[in-house]
Amino acid sequence: MRFPKLYEQLAPLGPIPESEWERAESLAREQAVERKAHFLRPGDAADRFAVVLQGVFRLVRVSARGGETVKAFRAEGELLGAYAEMLQRVASMTSIEALEPARVLVFRTQDFQTLEEGHACWVRVARRVAERHFLLKEKREQEFLELSAEERLDTFWAEHPHLRGRVPQRDVAAYLGITEVALSRIMSRKRKRTE
Amino acid sequence: MRFPKLYEQLAPLGPIPESEWERAESLAREQAVERKAHFLRPGDAADRFAVVLQGVFRLVRVSARGGETVKAFRAEGELLGAYAEMLQRVASMTSIEALEPARVLVFRTQDFQTLEEGHACWVRVARRVAERHFLLKEKREQEFLELSAEERLDTFWAEHPHLRGRVPQRDVAAYLGITEVALSRIMSRKRKRTE
DNA sequence: TTGCCGCCTTAACCTGGGTTAACCTCCGCC
DNA sequence: GGCGGAGGTTAACCCAGGTTAAGGCGGCAA
Numbered sequence: 355m356r357f358p359k360l361y362e363q364l365a366p367l368g369p370i371p372e373s374e375w376e377r378a379e380s381l382a383r384e385q386a387v388e389r390k391a392h393f394l395r396p397g398d399a400a401d402r403f404a405v406v407l408q409g410v411f412r413l414v415r416v417s418a419r420g421g422e423t424v425k426a427f428r429a430e431g432e433l434l435g436a437y438a439e440m441l442q443r444v445a446s447m448t449s450i451e452a453l454e455p456a457r458v459l460v461f462r463t464q465d466f467q468t469l470e471e472g473h474a475c476w477v478r479v480a481r482r483v484a485e486r487h488f489l490l491k492e493k494r495e496q497e498f499l500e501l502s503a504e505e506r507l508d509t510f511w512a513e514h515p516h517l518r519g520r521v522p523q524r525d526v527a528a529y530l531g532i533t534e535v536a537l538s539r540i541m542s543r544k545r546k547r548t549e
Numbered sequence: 550m551r552f553p554k555l556y557e558q559l560a561p562l563g564p565i566p567e568s569e570w571e572r573a574e575s576l577a578r579e580q581a582v583e584r585k586a587h588f589l590r591p592g593d594a595a596d597r598f599a600v601v602l603q604g605v606f607r608l609v610r611v612s613a614r615g616g617e618t619v620k621a622f623r624a625e626g627e628l629l630g631a632y633a634e635m636l637q638r639v640a641s642m643t644s645i646e647a648l649e650p651a652r653v654l655v656f657r658t659q660d661f662q663t664l665e666e667g668h669a670c671w672v673r674v675a676r677r678v679a680e681r682h683f684l685l686k687e688k689r690e691q692e693f694l695e696l697s698a699e700e701r702l703d704t705f706w707a708e709h710p711h712l713r714g715r716v717p718q719r720d721v722a723a724y725l726g727i728t729e730v731a732l733s734r735i736m737s738r739k740r741k742r743t744e
Numbered sequence: 745t746t747g748c749c750g751c752c753t754t755a756a757c758c759t760g761g762g763t764t765a766a767c768c769t770c771c772g773c774c
Numbered sequence: 775g776g777c778g779g780a781g782g783t784t785a786a787c788c789c790a791g792g793t794t795a796a797g798g799c800g801g802c803a804a
Binding site: 415417421423424425437438441442477480481484485487488489491492494495496498499500528531 | 610612616618619620632633636637672675676679680682683684686687689690691693694695726
Binding site for chain 3: 524539542
């Protein structure tokens with residue numbers, strides 16, 4: 355087991371025989387990503403994904419009208435990639451940027467497809483990945499529908515305590531769907547209330 | 550082919566042999582749902598799903614604090630079910646209610662699992678379903694992050710023209726994440742602007 | 745040291761949407 | 775025919791968050 359982070363991420367998704375782990379590891383390539391460098395930028399082919407070994411990334415969707423929205427943050431052990439674009443086989447509309455010096459374990463989607471053809475366990479993994487992505491998004495939809503910005507902020511920190519101090523506030527704000535000014539205001543409101 | 554709606558929904562997800570269609574149809578049960586009656590209510594086991602043959606449904610998430618949010622509408626040919634709860638094998642937190650007299654084609658998830666064990670084509674279908682659900686939610690997330698309520702309204706009608714006149718305004722408002730009052734205001738604003 | 749830059753905060757002002765409540769209209773039912 | 779309820783509209787008022795603009799502050803480079 356050369357990459358515990360990989361194991362940690364994929365093992366809960368179903369049993370994978372030892373020999374398949376080895377095949378997978380042989381296809382992976384370790385890569386360093388400097389702070390502020392991109393794993394993927396808009397326009398790139400969405401033909402690879404990765405597991406984060408070290409560091410934090412932000413996934414930014416760049417819209418046609420120039421707006422930027424933060425879709426997610428990804429830290430150690432999590433999957434990194436423009437998943438929607440991969441599924442649709444279109445160029446990436448997502449920018450994936452390291453917020454810290456980072457290391458990732460890269461797979462080409464093409465290689466993963468080979469894995470799938472070789473053993474059914476990878477098909478199950480792919481399905482579980484799809485299902486988990488769905489569950490995450492549904493949760494987020496629910497939050498937008500029924501929580502205020504302040505409640506979304508609380509939820510965010512409750513669920514991502516490991517991001518404390520590692521992501522700039524402006525990005526948290528963009529993730530919550532508000533401006534950095536509004537976030538600052540909310541925080542000072544909270545401060546006042548609890549003193 | 551007894552159920553064209555079923556075919557229409559599943560065929561694009563991958564090739565399915567004739568014999569498997571027959572097995573699937575033999576497991577399905579047609580069911581009528583009256584207007585305002587429920588296909589599923591919160592607390593029910595999420596152990597079945599359906600394809601809509603006729604009518605429109607609304608999927609409402611009932612939260613712990615009593616709030617109601619509209620997650621989606623489903624019309625002819627679309628899949629009906631508490632998908633997130635099915636995946637997690639928990640009781641439904643979703644209420645699925647017919648807005649018109651309706652007919653659906655019901656499957657028990659357990660039976661579908663049998664199909665999956667019998668032929669790999671159903672595994673592919675299940676995966677594509679997961680992926681499509683994800684894409685839909687990601688789209689919606691994007692809309693909340695970067696569009697105003699008015700823009701979300703325009704998008705909604707552009708993408709669901711077949712729901713015109715079939716869903717009450719208050720439900721459209723709840724789907725957009727605003728109140729019916731705000732929706733009414735937005736509409737009169739638009740009216741004024743274009744006259 | 746100075747000056748600049750990146751990140752955050754604060755304040756002033758504006759706007760969109762929430763809340764409440766009154767009212768309208770259609771429709772079905774007695 | 776009258777009544778009541780469901781669904782929609784409008785108005786008044788309030789507040790959260792957007793926008794703009796002016797600092798504050800720590801770090802880094804010249």
